[in-house]
Amino acid sequence: MNDIRYSKMTQYELNQEIASLKEKARKAEQLGMVSEFAVLERKAVMAKAYLLNPDDFKSGEIYQIEGDPGSYFKVDYLNGVFAWGFRMNGDGKEEALPISMLTELK
Structure with a gap:
């Protein structure tokens, strides 16, 4: 281990x-x-x-959630490799996702 x-x-x-x-x-x-x-x-x-650069992710931007088609996440702020924000189609509760789960909208 x-x-x-x-x-x-x-x-x-x-x-x-x-x-x-x-x-x-x-x-x-x-x-x-x-x-x-x-x-x-x-x-x-x-x-x-940890292979990604947190600076590539911007507050206020909306990203697609990888592995969850049709789900989007709006980033409020970043803390290390975590993006804090909320799911666009969710209950509005703040949550943190690893930046590796976020993909730029095309």
Whole structure:
């Protein structure tokens, strides 16, 4: 088990970690371990966030939520690799998403 924080990893280490998590997730999915699969997928999304530059994401902008077609997220502010804001079609509650879950609108 790797105890190094994602924020302390190099780009190479993050890419290795993501590949490892995706492989473990694939195996968990094949074995029907749904919750294990979900945890591993979420960890990969978190690791991927550390490969991105938070400066590329702007407050006030609306982004599509990756893996959730038709769902949009309006960013109020950023804190590290998390974008804080709310879902456009949601209940208006503030939440934080890793920036790796946000895609620019085309």
